[in-house]
Amino acid sequence: MRKVTIKDIAKQLNLSTSTVSRALRDSHEIGIETKRKVLELAEQLDYTPDPVALSLLNSHSNDIGVIVPDISNPFFAIVIAGIEDVAFAEGYHVVIYQSHDDYEREVLNVKHIYNRRKDGFLVAVATNTTDFSHFKNLHDKGFPIVFFDRIYEEIDTHKVAVDDYEGAYNATKHLIDQGCQRIVHISGPPHLLISKRRLQGYKTALLDHGLPYHEEYVWSTHFDSQQSIEVARQLLKSAIHPDGIFAASDNIAIGCHAAITEAGLTMPKDIALIGFSDLPMAAMLNPPLSSVAQPAFEMGRSAAELLIKLIKKPNENTQSITKVLHTNVVIRASSLRKT
Amino acid sequence: MRKVTIKDIAKQLNLSTSTVSRALRDSHEIGIETKRKVLELAEQLDYTPDPVALSLLNSHSNDIGVIVPDISNPFFAIVIAGIEDVAFAEGYHVVIYQSHDDYEREVLNVKHIYNRRKDGFLVAVATNTTDFSHFKNLHDKGFPIVFFDRIYEEIDTHKVAVDDYEGAYNATKHLIDQGCQRIVHISGPPHLLISKRRLQGYKTALLDHGLPYHEEYVWSTHFDSQQSIEVARQLLKSAIHPDGIFAASDNIAIGCHAAITEAGLTMPKDIALIGFSDLPMAAMLNPPLSSVAQPAFEMGRSAAELLIKLIKKPNENTQSITKVLHTNVVIRASSLRKT
Numbered sequence: 122m123r124k125v126t127i128k129d130i131a132k133q134l135n136l137s138t139s140t141v142s143r144a145l146r147d148s149h150e151i152g153i154e155t156k157r158k159v160l161e162l163a164e165q166l167d168y169t170p171d172p173v174a175l176s177l178l179n180s181h182s183n184d185i186g187v188i189v190p191d192i193s194n195p196f197f198a199i200v201i202a203g204i205e206d207v208a209f210a211e212g213y214h215v216v217i218y219q220s221h222d223d224y225e226r227e228v229l230n231v232k233h234i235y236n237r238r239k240d241g242f243l244v245a246v247a248t249n250t251t252d253f254s255h256f257k258n259l260h261d262k263g264f265p266i267v268f269f270d271r272i273y274e275e276i277d278t279h280k281v282a283v284d285d286y287e288g289a290y291n292a293t294k295h296l297i298d299q300g301c302q303r304i305v306h307i308s309g310p311p312h313l314l315i316s317k318r319r320l321q322g323y324k325t326a327l328l329d330h331g332l333p334y335h336e337e338y339v340w341s342t343h344f345d346s347q348q349s350i351e352v353a354r355q356l357l358k359s360a361i362h363p364d365g366i367f368a369a370s371d372n373i374a375i376g377c378h379a380a381i382t383e384a385g386l387t388m389p390k391d392i393a394l395i396g397f398s399d400l401p402m403a404a405m406l407n408p409p410l411s412s413v414a415q416p417a418f419e420m421g422r423s424a425a426e427l428l429i430k431l432i433k434k435p436n437e438n439t440q441s442i443t444k445v446l447h448t449n450v451v452i453r454a455s456s457l458r459k460t
Numbered sequence: 461m462r463k464v465t466i467k468d469i470a471k472q473l474n475l476s477t478s479t480v481s482r483a484l485r486d487s488h489e490i491g492i493e494t495k496r497k498v499l500e501l502a503e504q505l506d507y508t509p510d511p512v513a514l515s516l517l518n519s520h521s522n523d524i525g526v527i528v529p530d531i532s533n534p535f536f537a538i539v540i541a542g543i544e545d546v547a548f549a550e551g552y553h554v555v556i557y558q559s560h561d562d563y564e565r566e567v568l569n570v571k572h573i574y575n576r577r578k579d580g581f582l583v584a585v586a587t588n589t590t591d592f593s594h595f596k597n598l599h600d601k602g603f604p605i606v607f608f609d610r611i612y613e614e615i616d617t618h619k620v621a622v623d624d625y626e627g628a629y630n631a632t633k634h635l636i637d638q639g640c641q642r643i644v645h646i647s648g649p650p651h652l653l654i655s656k657r658r659l660q661g662y663k664t665a666l667l668d669h670g671l672p673y674h675e676e677y678v679w680s681t682h683f684d685s686q687q688s689i690e691v692a693r694q695l696l697k698s699a700i701h702p703d704g705i706f707a708a709s710d711n712i713a714i715g716c717h718a719a720i721t722e723a724g725l726t727m728p729k730d731i732a733l734i735g736f737s738d739l740p741m742a743a744m745l746n747p748p749l750s751s752v753a754q755p756a757f758e759m760g761r762s763a764a765e766l767l768i769k770l771i772k773k774p775n776e777n778t779q780s781i782t783k784v785l786h787t788n789v790v791i792r793a794s795s796l797r798k799t
Contacts, residue, residue, distance in 0.1 A: 167597075169575065184576070192556065193537030201531065201558075214572050217531065217556040219540075233553050236508065237523070237576075258506075346744055379744040405685055405718040407746045 125166040134158055184214045185428060186234040186242035190222040190271070194344065194372065195400045196417050197245065200269065203421020204243060211429050213240070220247040222343075228255045240432045241265030243424050246273055248310050248343070265431035269424040271315060272443075279427040280443045281420050285315050288413040288448035289322025292367050292395045295411070295450055297330045299393050299458040301365030304332070305356060307349065307377065308341040309369045316341070319369050319397065337361070342373060349376025357384045364392060365456075371396040371403055371412055378406055378455065393456040408454035416446045464505040473497055523553050524767060525573040525581035529561040529610070533683065533711065534739045535756050536584065539608065542760020543582060550768050552579070559586040561682075567594045579771045580604030582763050585612055587649045587682070604770035608763040610654060611782075618766040619782045620759050624654050627752040627787035628661025631706050631734045634750070634789055636669045638732050638797040640704030643671070644695060646688065646716065647680040648708045655680070658708050658736065676700070681712060688715025696723045703731060704795075710735040710742055710751055717745055717794065732795040747793035755785045 131138040144151045144159035187204055189197040201217060208215045216239065220227035227247045234242045241264065253273050260266050260276050269281040296304050306323045309316040324334050338361065342352040353376050368374035374396025381392055388394050388408050396403060399414035423444050470477045483490045483498035526543055528536040540556060547554045555578065559566035566586045573581045580603065592612050599605050599615050608620040635643050645662045648655040663673050677700065681691040692715050695702065707713035713735025720731055727733050727747050735742060738753035762783050
């Protein structure tokens, strides 16, 4: 296929391309009658200026990239909605990439964003990324990057996260308040910063309330309900007999919820269950799932605002900001024993 | 930020840019020693050829766009995984856009795809799109487009859909087989082709099995669990007292599931419930949700294959293909009365 170009307009009107170009830019060097002819034909031929050619000249594409591990995780979908909310209002187009939690795919996404002249990107790092040089190289060149949710601390740029420690502490404290004595934590992948912080919150809440911390009470899985149901089945068959479960994500909690029901146990009587994120799904379960609400939309908005600041005024942001958003425990029937 | 260009290399080596350019293209006109120097410096400076500049020359970007109403709908996430599976293997990069089921946003997405020189796109049409000229104009210019799931029939290009009629017929027949007499259908937005076809399947199954078709038994909502729970609450308060519900999507069924539980009714005894799509979530509910399985991954694969064919050989595809994939009723506890 072929786009209409300035050359086509010039040829048909028997003008030079530079005259057409200046007429389209409304230059004062071009007469009114010529401008009228050019604009009329441009409209008739459905001519649109070529943003790719323009981006070669002005080096801004007004596109920003966002890389998430998995778009089917509703948490990331809500964060992206927040990013789009700010970006569209500021005249930026958002292009979405998924890493499928895979390092190689993430590297390809980053290269694509750089090579296609996006103005910058927002990223929640893939689970199996341990080498961060693809971010570091671009950051060193001055390319605008903002980390959110799954952040990488070692790069000195803006970051947006929630207070995972606080959320986990309060979730665990809630289970203790409900009378739970054998509280299991099902963590996400252990090397992730969010996993470490949630584990720390769980551990500290136990110790602060006079309960012992047992390493064998900490299980881990991926942030995926299918894999979590398997882990939960094993847990329920084990000798631990938990009376409370703090799951590090709602997807993990959904797997636990199904396994508990399948095993003929009831929530909250036999096991009190609480998740993390408060996805829309949580309230739809039977019984409805308690969860730590994360301000996902707000996280997206904040991250996009910081990125656009970096893009617009790259030199004014010498001080990197790490924004930490607060969480809120939403109590529903899956954990509420005492009313 | 600034990328290293051929000019930088030329300057440092005191060569002309055309010599550097030819050296990088391994031209036979350039001596081995010069090539070695150029390649070494290019590597040292981390020079990468500019794909934007290249795309101005060769008119192929190897990027394809995909527009879906909403990435948080797991059905579309699975379709996209199928698209990526084929596209990556063929050397294409997939860029994801969401319309948020909004016509204006869809038009912007289409413009962006065209202006950023993607090679073509795949689209599931937004719910509130009634003017299709943004597709038609590009299709008339020869721009490669493939419709999937929410297709627009009037444009003569490749399309991939499932047999909605068959799926709906079999779901309704299953409820009849379980002894349901007052089967309500909760449809998606009525003007969508998939809604019309699912309604037709429901209606024909009733009539084929000697049950009357009542218009007041057909309700409708958006493909969204939050909105569906409201509609289901109203349905359960109405004079209809359904003993079976065929929901036009799993998100609608999840809303029904929550409303039925909330009302103190049980599935399948009081109401037998079946959805459409068989999302991963369906098996996690309590009781697990019956559903019509759609081959979402296969839909994505087929659509991507057809698009890449169009891109590679635009003139050989004079005959448009409409691929119709089959569905499969997955029976779980929410509807299974007779074992």
